[in-house]
Amino acid sequence: METFAARGYNNASLAEIADRAGLTQAGVLHYFRSKALLLAGVLELRDRTDIELQGPERPRGLAFLRHLVDTARRNAEREGIVRMYAVLSAESVTEDHPAQEYFRDRYAGLRSLVVEALTEACERGEVREDLDVRDAANAVIAVMDGLQVQWLLSPDSVDMAASTERVISALLADFGAGPLPGPLPGPPDEAPASDTE
């Protein structure tokens, strides 16, 4: 993970990864038949470690949106993971990248979670046209991703949680719901929580 985060997939070498893991390059290939399979293993591991937003007991509606802001705040303490996702997600749009399907699926999943949350958050017969909600959901995901790149380049110029919160609450207000209740100063530190990026 650290190597992929620091160098991206293409520029990462099995030799460096092997070094950090305390074995040789051939040793790594004994467990993962190829570099691409190793990447798949890393991504899969993260998905299992971060129980993320799966399961039926995940937060819904407003609680979910607040959870996104909390995630942005927690991410400021986890540069490694942020860097890995920022680098790999963008790199995945290049030709024949081994993580392309992974990120396509990931975004599709996130998209429907956020659409659902936005819809529940501003209960009303029809919140607005469905399309509008999808546009807003894409925007929410996009802000979080885009902020990460800016933050990685200039940490002092970016407050990921504040910017995320501002967009979400502005969108909600625009939809006719009240602003994000129980807003920014959320629990400064939560228990064994999980995350999104």
Next chain:
Amino acid sequence: METFAARGYNNASLAEIADRAGLTQAGVLHYFRSKALLLAGVLELRDRTDIELQGPERPRGLAFLRHLVDTARRNAEREGIVRMYAVLSAESVTEDHPAQEYFRDRYAGLRSLVVEALTEACERGEVREDLDVRDAANAVIAVMDGLQVQWLLSPDSVDMAASTERVISALLADFGAGPLPGPLPGPPDEAPASDTE
């Protein structure tokens, strides 16, 4: 540009670039002493070609924000450039990447342009705390960037212009200004305009 867009910097080879340009790899290195200098040349060329948002006659305030939405719309017709910026900007956060300074400066410049525009857009003694405006500006830039990655992976799931417009106008409303006047259906096609990404 096409090669860097399709493969990123690290994975792009001088051989492929030379092929497309109709000369040999050694020929390319005759004009650009190294791969990193070639990348610098490409980025510099784009900056000079797209007069972008420089000069004193650039749009200001609301007009500038509307210009951003227009740019998002135009970008949907320029996959190559979008891909190049999306890939390179994220790749630039990796260790020792030759475009790191370029993108740091680029974001700093964009940031101050958007801060200025937001401030002018909602004329009021103090719009709100300065910090809030900076957070909003970062968010605007972030949405545009983040949407590009999603769009490159799944064009049919993302409407870059619509999502961008929604965020900007929601933020403005939140600041107390009216919603983006002369909103979405901007000039479907403008003259020799320029762009942002």
Next chain:
DNA sequence: GTCTATATTTGGATAGAC
């Protein structure tokens, strides 16, 4: 289960001919 050795490919860069 881990290593050494090596095959194979590819990349960036240099030297020098034409």
Next chain:
DNA sequence: GTCTATCCAAATATAGAC
């Protein structure tokens, strides 16, 4: 100004010993 030839380094992957 462009090419050929070549160097050197690095990378992925495989074969086979211990």
